[in-house]
Amino acid sequence: MSVFPLLVIVHALAATVWTGGHLVLDLGVLPRALRAQSAAQVRAFEEVFEPRDITALAIQVLTGLWMGWIYLPGFQGLFSPANPIGMLVGVKLLLLAGTAALALHARLRLIPNLTDANLSGLAWHIRSITALAIAFVVVGGLIRLSGLL
Structure with a gap:
């Protein structure tokens, strides 16, 4: 049996926790x-x-x-316009970088100084992370649909 279906299931379950938790927090x-x-x-x-x-x-x-390694051995074709899957995997990596940047900023700058008075400053971070989480799900779905939009 191939490990790929198991990877997809575990990845989707983790995405459910990540995205669902942020939707609960945001909404x-x-x-x-x-x-x-x-x-x-x-x-x-x-x-x-x-x-x-x-x-x-x-x-x-x-x-x-x-x-990503299975789809793009050696990550060849990453961000290549000739390879829709490579473009989408690249987009997911960019979403990950954006998520990491926002999370680090919130963790190191906002949360340690969070008060009732400056709560609204954290709100845009929460909403941005939630939007990125939803984008991850959409792009992941497009990858599973072979890059079709």
């Missing part, structure tokens, strides 16, 4: 926290979700790179 927790001006609500959610979140992201990175 459920964040609006209530902003209305109440309560950074504590966001912190409480993050304390519970972050360990699962980081684990899910790590699983996605590992399985995604492995599948």
